[in-house]
Amino acid sequence: MTASPTVLILAAGEGTRMKSRLPKVLHPIAGLSMLGHVAATVEAAVAGAATGLVIGPHMEGVTAGAARSFVQKDRLGTAHAVLQARPLLEAAEGPILVLYGDTPLIRPETLRRLVSAVTQGPAIAVLGFRAADPTGYGRLLTRDGQLTAIREERDATDEERRIDLCNSGVMAFAPGKALGLLDRIRNDNAKGEFYLTDAVALAVADGESAAIIECGEDEVLGVNTRAQLAEAEAEFQARARRAAMEEGATLVAPDTVFFSHDTKLGRDVVVEPNVVFAPGVVVEDGATIRAFSHLEGAHVSSGATVGPYARLRPGARIGESVHIGNFVEIKAATIERGAKVNHLSYVGDARVGEGANVGAGTITCNYDGFSKHVTDIGAGAFIGSNSALVAPVKIGDGAYVGSGSVITEDVATDALAIGRGRQVAKAGRARELREALGKKKGG
Ligand code: UD1
Ligand code: CA
Secondary structure (H helix, E strand, O other): OOOOOEEEEEEOOOOHHHOOOOOHHHOEEOOEEHHHHHHHHHHHHOOOOEEEEEEOOOOOOOOOOOOEEEEOOOOOOHHHHHHOOHHHHHHOOOOEEEEEOOOOOOOHHHHHHHHHHOOOOOOEEEEEEEOOOOOOOOEEEEEOOEEEEEEOHHHOOHHHHOOOEEEEEEEEEOOOOHHHHHOOOOOOOOOOOOOOOHHHHHHHHOOOOEEEEEOOHHHHOOOOOHHHHHHHHHHHHHHHHHHHHHOOOEEOOHHHEEOOOOOEEOOOOEEOOOEEEOOOOEEOOOOEEOOOOEEOOOEEOOOOEEOOOEEEOOOOEEOOOOEEEEOEEEEEEEEOOOOEEEEOOEEEEEEEOOOOEEOOOOEEEOEOOOOEOOEEEOOOOEEOOOOEEEOOEEEOOOOEEOOOOEEOOOEOOOOEEOOOOOOOOOOOHHHHHHHHHOOOOOO
């Protein structure tokens, strides 16, 4: 058995073309940084691998899980970047896998294929792909189907530039091979950089073999610009939509539903058009998310209905068969089984008990300008429309709050509370006013 792989993620690039204050690899795709995606893929492919991260001098805050960071002071090329992690390379007993932090869509199976390739003879395995437009990429040069060298665009002949089999940048080294090759790489090329890719020709000159593992171009899309960030996002979304449907969710209009990296949908979940899942959402079997809803940090239980036009914010826990209707916002609140909040309400820092009915326009006044307070609504309670529940306040089980109430004191179990002034009525007064002003009925 081979020792487990050591992984190195290169991320020292400045990402100037992003025109951003944020380091490039921290830009998010589906709510997770590109680096987070790469780290998650590594974890899925080779759990627990010793991992190193090569960052630039002004990127101190950039980390990836448990990865050890190495700072590359001068950006002298990809081989130079890898060598910054020398202590990690020296300690490695198994294969070494090199990835880029700005290539977030690679699949775990692909990494496993690369690693397994270098346990079967070749000193190096390179992840290659057929590029629709190979311009700018290093080309994979082969003789009799065997990889002999990687030629960077700038150093390539016209004939070599016609090759569409390209280097993704991801490569694996067989155990014990990396340092011996990397230390011999020189910078006598068009860019004056130490090219990691030169390791291939050096290995072949040593009489070793180098393998090509191919993958689809969609997996190795590198992000250098905001437009490419959007392309990567689109590719991620396409995959997430397919996966959700394969797992048994119905997406009525898949192209209009947006997922986060961690969205979980159960079976027979129905998602109507134009729904956004921000991070931290779980939707259990048989729930329906109706059109134009936005969910974040929320748990929706079986058989519940959310929306249309609902907003679930972090800490929303929607119980079984609950109905959350249009223009309802729920934040840090538990809505227990079978309760209904159907129209135009804000429920924050609250519990709504089983089977309770929260009428249209109800607001939990949870914030007094200084701190947040809790509203507790008992099981089977009825909150009349357009009520303001001024927290902290407790509505007992089975209690009834009259419409338009401002509730500032607790309401006991089964009590009726009406928190508004008495209605004033003056017979004929409307007609008198109208006549005095010379107006017609109804304005
Ligand atoms: C590199 C490959 C090329 C491949 C392409 C795929 C080399 C010499 N060329 O070219 O064959 O087709 O990627 O996208 O490897 N980095 C550092 N420190 C450095 C230089 C780079 O950390 O000194 C990191 C960058 O942050 C980036 C990655 O390495 O994540 C690739 O660097 P980049 O300069 O973009 O390489 P390319 O010229 O695109
Ligand atoms: Ca690049």
